[in-house]
Amino acid sequence: MSEKDSDAEITLRLGAAAGDGIQSAGEMIMKVLSRSGMHVTTYNGNQSLIRGGHVWFHVHASTKKIYSLGYGIDFLIPLTQLSYDQHFEKLNQGGAVIYDPVAVKIHDLDPKVMQISVPLADIALKYDKRPIMKNTVALGSLCAAIGVDINVLSKAIQDQFGRKEPAVAENNIKAAMDGYEMVKKQTRPLKNIQYNYSVRRPAMTADYALALGAVAAGCRFYAAYPMSPASPIVHWMASHAKKLGITVFLGEDEISVMNATIGASYAGARAMCATSGGGFALMQEAIGEAAMTETPVVVVDVMRAGPSTGLPTKTSQGDLNMMLGISQDDFPRVILAPRNPEESFYTAPRAFNLAERYQVPVIILLDFAIGDGGYSTVDNLNFAFEIDRGKLLSTPPPAYTNGYWFKRFAITDDNISPRSIPGTPDMMFVAKTDEHDEWGHDLSDVLAGLKEYLPIRRRMHEKRMKKLEEIKKEMKLPEIYGPSGADISIITWGSSSNAVREALHELHKKGVSVNSFEFSDIYPMQEDEVRKILSTAGIMVDVEVNYSAQFAKLLKREAGVEINNFFLKYDGEPIYPEEVEKHILATRKEVHAIA
Amino acid sequence: MPLLNPKPFESDTRADWCPGCGDFGVLAALKDALQKSGRQPHEVVVVSGIGCSSNLPGYIRTYGFHGLHGRPVPVAVGIKNANPKLLVIATAGDGDEYGIGFNHVVHAARRNDDIKLIVMNNEIYGLTTGQLSPTSKLGQKTKTSPDGSIIYPLKPLPTILGAGGTFIARTFSGDPKHMSWVIQEAIKHRGFALVDAISPCVTWHNIYDEVKKLFYRLEDRGYKPDDENEAYKAMNAQDGIPIGIFYRREDKQSFQERLAEINGGRWAADNVKSLGSEIAQSLVQEML
Ligand SMILES: Cc1ncc(C[n+]2csc(CCOP(=O)(O)OP(=O)(O)O)c2C)c(N)n1
Ligand code: SF4
Ligand SMILES: [Mg+2]
Numbered sequence: 078m079s080e081k082d083s084d085a086e087i088t089l090r091l092g093a094a095a096g097d098g099i100q101s102a103g104e105m106i107m108k109v110l111s112r113s114g115m116h117v118t119t120y121n122g123n124q125s126l127i128r129g130g131h132v133w134f135h136v137h138a139s140t141k142k143i144y145s146l147g148y149g150i151d152f153l154i155p156l157t158q159l160s161y162d163q164h165f166e167k168l169n170q171g172g173a174v175i176y177d178p179v180a181v182k183i184h185d186l187d188p189k190v191m192q193i194s195v196p197l198a199d200i201a202l203k204y205d206k207r208p209i210m211k212n213t214v215a216l217g218s219l220c221a222a223i224g225v226d227i228n229v230l231s232k233a234i235q236d237q238f239g240r241k242e243p244a245v246a247e248n249n250i251k252a253a254m255d256g257y258e259m260v261k262k263q264t265r266p267l268k269n270i271q272y273n274y275s276v277r278r279p280a281m282t283a284d285y286a287l288a289l290g291a292v293a294a295g296c297r298f299y300a301a302y303p304m305s306p307a308s309p310i311v312h313w314m315a316s317h318a319k320k321l322g323i324t325v326f327l328g329e330d331e332i333s334v335m336n337a338t339i340g341a342s343y344a345g346a347r348a349m350c351a352t353s354g355g356g357f358a359l360m361q362e363a364i365g366e367a368a369m370t371e372t373p374v375v376v377v378d379v380m381r382a383g384p385s386t387g388l389p390t391k392t393s394q395g396d397l398n399m400m401l402g403i404s405q406d407d408f409p410r411v412i413l414a415p416r417n418p419e420e421s422f423y424t425a426p427r428a429f430n431l432a433e434r435y436q437v438p439v440i441i442l443l444d445f446a447i448g449d450g451g452y453s454t455v456d457n458l459n460f461a462f463e464i465d466r467g468k469l470l471s472t473p474p475p476a477y478t479n480g481y482w483f484k485r486f487a488i489t490d491d492n493i494s495p496r497s498i499p500g501t502p503d504m505m506f507v508a509k510t511d512e513h514d515e516w517g518h519d520l521s522d523v524l525a526g527l528k529e530y531l532p533i534r535r536r537m538h539e540k541r542m543k544k545l546e547e548i549k550k551e552m553k554l555p556e557i558y559g560p561s562g563a564d565i566s567i568i569t570w571g572s573s574s575n576a577v578r579e580a581l582h583e584l585h586k587k588g589v590s591v592n593s594f595e596f597s598d599i600y601p602m603q604e605d606e607v608r609k610i611l612s613t614a615g616i617m618v619d620v621e622v623n624y625s626a627q628f629a630k631l632l633k634r635e636a637g638v639e640i641n642n643f644f645l646k647y648d649g650e651p652i653y654p655e656e657v658e659k660h661i662l663a664t665r666k667e668v669h670a671i672a
Numbered sequence: 673m674p675l676l677n678p679k680p681f682e683s684d685t686r687a688d689w690c691p692g693c694g695d696f697g698v699l700a701a702l703k704d705a706l707q708k709s710g711r712q713p714h715e716v717v718v719v720s721g722i723g724c725s726s727n728l729p730g731y732i733r734t735y736g737f738h739g740l741h742g743r744p745v746p747v748a749v750g751i752k753n754a755n756p757k758l759l760v761i762a763t764a765g766d767g768d769e770y771g772i773g774f775n776h777v778v779h780a781a782r783r784n785d786d787i788k789l790i791v792m793n794n795e796i797y798g799l800t801t802g803q804l805s806p807t808s809k810l811g812q813k814t815k816t817s818p819d820g821s822i823i824y825p826l827k828p829l830p831t832i833l834g835a836g837g838t839f840i841a842r843t844f845s846g847d848p849k850h851m852s853w854v855i856q857e858a859i860k861h862r863g864f865a866l867v868d869a870i871s872p873c874v875t876w877h878n879i880y881d882e883v884k885k886l887f888y889r890l891e892d893r894g895y896k897p898d899d900e901n902e903a904y905k906a907m908n909a910q911d912g913i914p915i916g917i918f919y920r921r922e923d924k925q926s927f928q929e930r931l932a933e934i935n936g937g938r939w940a941a942d943n944v945k946s947l948g949s950e951i952a953q954s955l956v957q958e959m960l
Contacts, residue, residue: 108960111960112960277960278960279956279957279959279960280959280960281959285959289955289956292947293946293947293952294946295943295944295945295946296940297935297938297939297940297943297944298750298753298754298940300750317955318934318935319934319935319936320951321947321951322935322936322938322943323935323940324753324754324931324935324939324940325934326749326750326753328746328779329775329776329778329779330775332743332746332776333743333745333746333749333775333776333779334746335746336739336740336743336746336747336750337746337747337749337750337753338750339739339747339750340719340737340746340747340748340749340750340751340752340753340754341750341751341753341754341940341941342750342754343737343747343750343751344717344750344751344754344755344758344941345754345755345940345941345942345944346754346755346939346940346941346943346944347940347944348750348754348940362740363740363743366739366740366743370737370739455959458952458956460946460947460949460952461946462946464944464945464946466944479684480684481683481684481685481733482684482733498941499714499715499717499735499751499755499758500714500715500755500757500758500941501714502712502714503714504714505713505714505733505734505735505736506735506736507729507730507735507736507737507738508736508737508738508739509730509738510722510738510739510740511738517730517736518685518730519727519730519738522688522727523688
């Protein structure tokens with residue numbers, strides 16, 4: 078149990094069985110806080126089932142900008158005994174557990190945690206034959222405990238149930254009010270937060286933010302085959318298809334999805350598809366096809382814990398090796414790993430511009446932790462970005478036609494060939510997955526191995542690979558947090574950065590000399606620059622969510638940087654800042670012992 | 673632009689098939705049918721997979737996509753969904769379409785995607801030097817069945833009829849006029865058209881003489897392709913090899929027609945643009 082009683086922050090967790098509506102209750106309390114001026118980050122402790130089991134929703138809110146899930150739990154609302162048993166040990170002193178004594182027996186609780194008993198089910202039964210509104214009663218109770226205006230909750234309930242018959246929202250609001258009054262009688266608010274009701278912050282998961290960014294960047298073709306935790310993207314696209322004019326293609330499998338995405342891009346669309354690891358494995362041959370035909374595509378992998386079907390609703394950063402090794406032989410690819418929903422939004426337009434400028438597949442790596450139930454509040458999204466379609470021509474330069482064909486794969490100074498799309502007169506070409514010459518003529522059948530054609534194969538292969546050198550120049554270097562020249566340097570990437578950044582804050586308070594290097598652009602790597610930057614690092618600690626330190630191995634392979642200290646998590650749960658803090662404190666101890 | 677070239681679909685690239693290969697007939701018929709369709713080369717995309725037959729794009733002067741083994745249909749569907757103004761034709765072998773990629777054919781038929789699929793069926797894997805294909809006959813001797821095939825052949829046409837296919841035909845390289853006619857009708861069809869083109873492999877499994885002896889034209893017998901049960905019967909004929917259009921209906925909307933009801937005809941290839949700031953803000957508001 079950690080001690081933490083800041084009045085600027087709240088962590089809370091709702092737990093219940095699947096089917097109890099815990100996710101929508103969680104999203105409602107998230108909205109209450111984000112509409113009260115708070116910055117919020119959430120995590121969906123989901124299971125891969127529809128009813129029963131145990132699910133939870135974690136919310137971290139603060140008056141300051143936050144990134145991760147925070148420290149411990151200030152308020153626990155267990156609707157079932159299992160929810161209490163699973164989470165009570167994480168309760169912070171000064172916090173409270175709000176529970177229905179009929180459902181939950183309190184045991185082994187820290188005496189500095191308050192027990193707030195509310196007959197949740199009894200109150201719920203006042204408004205319906207079944208006690209389904211008990212989570213709403215609990216939300217009302219919670220509002221009293223954290224001292225937030227109950228009207229904000231009433232509005233959130235109205236929004237949530239507004240489309241159903243009026244009695245549903247009305248009864249829920251009454252139930253919430255009863256819970257609120259009940260707790261108000263028992264205690265003053267346990268948090269003394271200055272809520273600012275005039276500031277309302279939008280909250281989105283990385284999946285939603287990416288979908289929004291993609292459409293804003295001109296993507297109107299989206300293909301998918303349902304797979305957690307990528308499904309929220311297709312849900313968002315489908316529910317906005319009519320309004321925004323999006324063509325959503327639900328393919329018969331991921332092979333079809335990837336090939337259709339390539340077809341759509343070849344035909345001139347900005348096309349994207351998304352999946353998780355298993356689906357991505359099926360897409361690989363086609364991603365090689367995109368690279369060989371120099372067709373731009375954006376492919377999203379929302380990682381979940383594997384291997385194989387793995388843990389469908391749990392998180393991991395374990396697919397990096399797959400991205401580095403997609404499909405047979407060498408071809409250029411770009412790998413981006415935005416760290417949070419906000420960055421995911423801006424990564425979409427970047428990905429499309431990179432894909433079209435260099436005519437390569439661009440992979441975006443998200444993960445369950447930020448992708449599915451992982452909401453974050455986002456401030457002032459800027460939609461004014463440039464759409465750069467690269468060398469897309471509508472009339473052929475004379476030197477690029479022979480009366481029959483357009484020289485689609487011309488060798489140029491920057492290794493990028495002008496491109497045309499079907500429907501454009503006099504610019505016909507064949508996009509070939511076989512090796513081909515500058516005109517797209519086959520080298521694989523009657524010409525393969527002939528001495529005149531060996532250099533052509535070499536040149537074409539080089540032309541594709543050398544695009545990486547140009548792309549590198551556009552890759553962002555790691556973002557550095559904390560003082561330069563610190564004793565300890567945390568190296569991390571993607572969503573793991575969030576817990577690290579928040580841990581840094583606490584570590585600095587404790588006087589630890591530590592900084593961090595957060596990577597969001599993963600590949601191709603500016604190896605010289607990265608090596609130079611990391612030469613200023615202290616003792617390096619690699620933090621990531623996989624077993625084999627995949628990113629650290631990439632750093633070694635590309636930049637020759639060797640890391641020997643690791644915090645690796647692979648139990649399916651995201652990294653919490655206190656875990657990073659603990660590891661760094663232990664590392665400091667070791668270092669001092671050696672010194 | 674005026675068409676100066678009298679044969680606009682003629683390519684400068686020579687087909688490298690074995691002399692006598694049935695695929696030459698398919699290529700000639702396709703060129704003829706396209707010429708007669710009134711379409712211009714730049715409005716047509718020919719998509720293929722991998723196999724001798726799949727080398728066809730490039731031997732014909734249109735846009736082309738020579739893709740992966742088994743995957744021309746999803747590529748074609750992606751193209752059509754992004755820009756339905758294009759005429760999209762997939763051409764590939766029996767291994768490509770009835771084997772590794774058959775799943776896609778079933779679902780394209782079910783959706784009634786407005787693409788045309790010409791399968792050059794030679795009952796063998798030609799390019800990989802003669803192995804069993806899904807349409808190889810029971811007892812057929814190949815490199816992978818030296819003792820004769822012990823696997824029953826697939827019946828692709830009734831399978832696709834069952835999947836909801838709206839245009840199902842068979843034709844034969846040895847009857848070029850018939851083949852051109854069938855392809856022309858497929859092009860005119862509203863939605864997915866499957867053309868099973870018997871296209872013998874003279875090198876690994878020469879069935880020219882056999883087919884020539886056994887084939888007959890459904891039209892010659894007054895057959896009308898408007899009844900599903902009659903179509904099953906005709907497809908299962910035991911009295912020879914029927915060619916012609918087995919089944920055709922024009923009353924089913926294509927997938928792209930139905931898509932247009934959702935996307936409002938704002939097709940992705942013509943809509944690479946950012947969002948207006950009002951719409952953008954309304955989308956953010958939804959997440960407030
Ligand atoms: C994924 C994959 N598996 C296998 C192959 C090898 N391969 C190339 S063509 C082919 C079969 C070709 O048969 P068919 O489609 O009937 O075409 P044909 O050569 O007879 O015209 C195979 C198995 C491949 N290219 N890709
Ligand atoms: S091997 Fe058979 S299918 Fe291939 S080109 Fe030769 S005859 Fe045609
Ligand atoms: Mg074949």
